[in-house]
Amino acid sequence: MTAARPFLYGYWRSSAAYRVRLALAYKGLAHDSLAIDLRTGAQASDDYRAHNPQGLVPALAIDGDVLGQSLAIIEYLDETAGGPPLLPAEPLARAHVRAAAQIVACDIHPVNNLRVLRYLKDPLGHDQATIDAWARHWITTGLAALETVASRHGGRCLFGDVVTIADLCLVPQLYNARRIATDLAAFPRLTEIDSRLADADFTKAAHPDAQPDSPTE
Numbered sequence: 001m002t003a004a005r006p007f008l009y010g011y012w013r014s015s016a017a018y019r020v021r022l023a024l025a026y027k028g029l030a031h032d033s034l035a036i037d038l039r040t041g042a043q044a045s046d047d048y049r050a051h052n053p054q055g056l057v058p059a060l061a062i063d064g065d066v067l068g069q070s071l072a073i074i075e076y077l078d079e080t081a082g083g084p085p086l087l088p089a090e091p092l093a094r095a096h097v098r099a100a101a102q103i104v105a106c107d108i109h110p111v112n113n114l115r116v117l118r119y120l121k122d123p124l125g126h127d128q129a130t131i132d133a134w135a136r137h138w139i140t141t142g143l144a145a146l147e148t149v150a151s152r153h154g155g156r157c158l159f160g161d162v163v164t165i166a167d168l169c170l171v172p173q174l175y176n177a178r179r180i181a182t183d184l185a186a187f188p189r190l191t192e193i194d195s196r197l198a199d200a201d202f203t204k205a206a207h208p209d210a211q212p213d214s215p216t217e
Ligand SMILES: N[C@@H](CCC(=O)N[C@@H](CS)C(=O)NCC(=O)O)C(=O)O
Pocket: 013, 014, 015, 016, 017, 038, 043, 055, 056, 057, 058, 068, 069, 070, 071, 105, 113, 114, 115, 116
């Protein structure tokens, strides 16, 4: 019996879902998907929380189970699904790659997530310009550290010359940074890696604009 295709609950502009789409595409794994519309609050519905109790996307149904948290999902795929590896074999190198990925996933993204930005507006009462300044500040702070990491470890990719989990976090984070007009001039290594990766088929397939729920699709 063949295993069912993975089923992704995502949203075209979600950077965490974008990471998982990148992993699926990089490994050549066909999947089905359902858009959870973050603008209408579908992520908070009881139906969706049955899949991800946090009420956040992504969730991936796979191997008879449902997983949340993009990095956990990606590592599961890496351990089980075959295809090119997304972590180096050597433990110190793996730790460096995870550290780079976590600069984005644990330190930049959580303070700029939709629910956080909405809370700054209501009940805290900040206007949109202030909220955008908040987001740009934390993105710039995190990317400055990541630029230094790239100068120490980077090559054609964020760690050496081979795609890793760190690149799968970088690409969506830069997409998100550009959406709110963050100045990226101070991050030449990161933007160079990003533009090189933008030519690859797997990044094209996973791009927000290529998703069925994208208004531009
Ligand atoms: N750490 C989680 C973050 C998931 C997350 O925050 N997803 C965002 C979209 S990028 C979301 O669902 N936001 C909905 C909301 O804030 O209500 C992961 O990596 O999967």
